[in-house]
Amino acid sequence: MALAIPLCVFAIVNNPALAWWAAIPPVTTTLIVGAAVAVLSRVASEADIDVLTGLLNRRGFDRALMTALRVPSGANPSLAMVLFDLDDFKSTNDRLGHRAGDTMLENVAARWIDQLSPDAILARYGGDEFGLLLPNTTEAQAIEIADRMRAAITTNCSAGVTSWRHGDTASLFVGRADIGLYRAKATGRNQTTLESAQRPAVVSELRAALDSGTIDVHYQPIVDVADCGRIVGYEALVRWTSTEQPDLTPSGLITIAESSDLIDELGRAVLYRACTDAHSIQRTLGSRLTLNVNVSCLELVRETYATRALATVAAAGWPFDQLVLEITESELAADSEQAMAQLQQLRRVGIRIAIDDFGSGYSSLNRLASLPWDILKIDRPIIGDAASARPMLTAITALSAAFGLDVIVEGIETQDQARLAAELGIGNAQGFLYGRAMSLDEITSAMPAATAAPD
Ligand code: C2E
Ligand code: CA
Ligand code: CA
Numbered sequence: 399m400a401l402a403i404p405l406c407v408f409a410i411v412n413n414p415a416l417a418w419w420a421a422i423p424p425v426t427t428t429l430i431v432g433a434a435v436a437v438l439s440r441v442a443s444e445a446d447i448d449v450l451t452g453l454l455n456r457r458g459f460d461r462a463l464m465t466a467l468r469v470p471s472g473a474n475p476s477l478a479m480v481l482f483d484l485d486d487f488k489s490t491n492d493r494l495g496h497r498a499g500d501t502m503l504e505n506v507a508a509r510w511i512d513q514l515s516p517d518a519i520l521a522r523y524g525g526d527e528f529g530l531l532l533p534n535t536t537e538a539q540a541i542e543i544a545d546r547m548r549a550a551i552t553t554n555c556s557a558g559v560t561s562w563r564h565g566d567t568a569s570l571f572v573g574r575a576d577i578g579l580y581r582a583k584a585t586g587r588n589q590t591t592l593e594s595a596q597r598p599a600v601v602s603e604l605r606a607a608l609d610s611g612t613i614d615v616h617y618q619p620i621v622d623v624a625d626c627g628r629i630v631g632y633e634a635l636v637r638w639t640s641t642e643q644p645d646l647t648p649s650g651l652i653t654i655a656e657s658s659d660l661i662d663e664l665g666r667a668v669l670y671r672a673c674t675d676a677h678s679i680q681r682t683l684g685s686r687l688t689l690n691v692n693v694s695c696l697e698l699v700r701e702t703y704a705t706r707a708l709a710t711v712a713a714a715g716w717p718f719d720q721l722v723l724e725i726t727e728s729e730l731a732a733d734s735e736q737a738m739a740q741l742q743q744l745r746r747v748g749i750r751i752a753i754d755d756f757g758s759g760y761s762s763l764n765r766l767a768s769l770p771w772d773i774l775k776i777d778r779p780i781i782g783d784a785a786s787a788r789p790m791l792t793a794i795t796a797l798s799a800a801f802g803l804d805v806i807v808e809g810i811e812t813q814d815q816a817r818l819a820a821e822l823g824i825g826n827a828q829g830f831l832y833g834r835a836m837s838l839d840e841i842t843s844a845m846p847a848a849t850a851a852p853d
Contacts, residue, residue, distance in 0.1 A: 448522040450500055451507035459521035459529045463568050466533060477562040478540035480530040481575045482547070485554040485587045487526035499526075502553060509550050514543075527579075529572075537561045537592055544590045556582040556589060563595035577657070577696075584695055584730070593657060600642040601658040604651070608663050613638050615671045616835035617679065620690065620806060620828045623820050627832055631688035632679060633724070634672035635835045636664070656696050665697045666710055673714030673721070675838045682842045690722040690752065695730050695737065704743035711749075719748035722773060727753045727765070741770045752806070757794065766801055774798045778809025778829075781818070791822050 446458030454462065466477055484506065491499035503526065510520055510528070523529035530547075532540050537559060544557040558578025562571055578593030585591070607613055617632035640646045646654070655661040672691050680687040697703050711721060723744060730737060741751055752773035753766075757780045766774075776794055781787050791807070798805045807819050810829030819827050836844070 451504055451522050453507050453511070453528075454519065454521035456521065456523050456529075459519065459523060459531070460568065462519045462521075462531060463571070466531060467562070467566075467568055467571075476534055476536050478532040478535040478537060479560055479562075479571060479575045480532070480540055480544045480547075480590075481523065481558045481572075481579045482528040482530070482544070483556050483579055483583065484526040485556055485583075487553075490553075506551050506553070506555075510547050513547055513550055518543075529575075535561075537594060537596075541590055541592055548588075548590065554588040556587050556591075558582055558591055558593055560593045561595045563597075566595070577659075580696070580699075581656070597658065598642070598654075600640050600646065600654060601660070603640055603642050604638070604654060604658070604660055604664075607638060608660065608667060611667070613664065613667050613671075614837070615668055615675065616837055617672075617675070617841060618828060618835040619833040620688070620826050621832045623807075623816070623824055623827050627816070627827075629683060629687075629832075630685075630826065631690060631722075632676070632841075633690040633828065633835075634668060634675075634692070636668050636692075637835075637837075652694060656694055661694050661696050662700065662703075662706075665694060666706065668692075669707060670710050670714050673711050673716035676714075676716055676720075678838060679841055682845050686720065688720050688722055689716065690724055692724045692754065695725065698725065698730070698737045698740050699734055700740075701736060704740040707744065708747065717748075719750075722750045722752050724752045724754040724775065726755050727769075730769075738770065745770055745772070753803075755808075757790070763797075766797065766803075771801075771803055774803045774805050776805065776807045776824075781807055781809055781815050782811075787815075787818060788822075791818065791824070795822050795824055 446454055446461060448455040448458075463479075484502070487499060487502065490502055503522070506528070507520070507522065514520060514530075517533050519529075519531040521529045521531075530544075532543065535543070540559045540561065544559055548555045548557060556579060558575045558580070560571065560574040560578055566574075574593045574595065578591045581593070582589050582591035614637040615634050616637050617634055619629045620631040620633060621627040622630045636648050636651060638646075638648075638651055640651075643650075652661070652664075655664040669691050672689055676687060676689045693707075707723075708718075711718060725741075745751060750772035751770060752775050753769075753771050754775050755777040756774050758777040774794070776791065780790050780794070783790075795805055804826070805824050806826040806828055807824050808828050810816050810819065810827045810831045812831060815829070816827065816831055
């Protein structure tokens with residue numbers, strides 16, 4: 399703590415237990431929080447200052463944050479945080495050199511510092527990341543501020559917003575803003591994403607469902623187009639009915655799990671259940687079955703994902719070479735070396751990786767060539783749009799062949815679409831024409847159990 403801090407502020411931030419604190423009306427106390435962190439930033443020592451931009455550095459930011467958090471929680475109703483990341487910084491640095499990169503950072507800092515109220519704390523959090531602490535600010539106000547700041551600069555920028563929740567440590571608080579920033583980058587960049595501190599009732603309900611093992615999984619057939627639609631595999635799709643949010647879709651459920659830190663657990667529950675059920679489905683089918691399971695990119699960026707997934711599959715006794723993990727390409731941060739390392743580890747034991755929803759978002763040829771994929775799944779709208787279906791499918795199948803990728807076309811609902819897929823030599827297909835997702839019971843009761851089981 400810098401000695402130059404006025405004594406009254408020093409006392410406030412270092413004696414949270416003082417009895418008089420509780421008696422201060424909330425409006426006054428929130429003002430004091432703002433004043434305390436603002437004073438801190440003005441009197442920060444050299445070690446807390448980023449030489450290039452003159453803003454606080456990460457150490458200074460962390461100290462200001464600790465100061466704000468030492469204020470008793472009742473007096474600190476709305477402290478928000480934003481983490482910013484410049485989208486084009488690396489390419490500017492690579493193309494134009496470090497001097498140009500430095501100038502970009504200086505300009506951004508100068509533009510932003512002009513925009514902020516005196517109690518806001520802006521810091522260069524590291525590299526091209528900036529942190530902003532906003533006392534007395536709600537999440538909605540923080541989103542507005544972040545959007546205004548992004549609009550004030552000439553380079554694209556992503557932002558993650560959160561607010562302080564009772565009981566948060568500094569690292570939980572920063573971690574939540576960081577998840578928001580990651581999602582902003584992973585879902586297209588140049589946007590602001592809120593990682594809310596408010597835990598909706600549906601999250602508690604999901605937590606309880608995971609604990610009691612009541613998450614369900616259904617299976618949709620994947621067929622061989624050339625072999626009269628013979629079933630060769632199934633895609634596992636999560637199913638859960640929430641009483642808090644009865645209209646929640648599977649995609650909505652995944653979004654909630656991702657934003658509440660439950661995605662790892664949900665992903666693991668689905669993977670284990672699917673691998674266990676696959677034995678029965680394969681017995682019923684009487685022929686070798688490939689199981690496809692979806693993986694969220696937020697699972698994949700964890701350092702231990704591959705090791706944990708392999709253990710889960712092994713525990714369920716399902717062969718690695720009969721498993722495909724589906725990953726949505728547009729969500730995968732291209733620069734995530736962590737995710738790439740996980741994919742390589744999974745492929746080494748024979749698990750195949752599919753690019754899901756190909757063609758739905760931004761797909762780059764470069765990534766198609768360089769990333770470790772085995773299968774390409776063509777998104778439903780591609781075959782759904784009759785006018786462009788043929789040229790698009792022709793182009794995508796040629797591309798897949800060139801890169802040695804197998805193809806599954808999704809969303810086949812009509813015989814015409816099935817014929818087109820067959821004509822273009824597409825290997826596998828999936829869609830309501832062949833079957834909707836069904837429970838294990840529905841599958842096993844619909845088909846008489848085969849006598850010669852490969853399992
Ligand atoms: P997805 O992986 O692209 O899954 C295919 C979705 O398209 C499924 O929706 C399926 O029911 C639907 N579908 C299949 N054929 C047709 C068709 O012919 N016509 C139409 N209109 N729809 C068809 P669902 O089950 O609602 O899942 C939506 C998304 O939720 C999935 O898209 C996937 O991204 C995600 N998801 C589902 N289960 C999981 C899971 O266990 N883990 C993760 N990470 N994501 C999951
Ligand atoms: Ca999928
Ligand atoms: Ca898909």
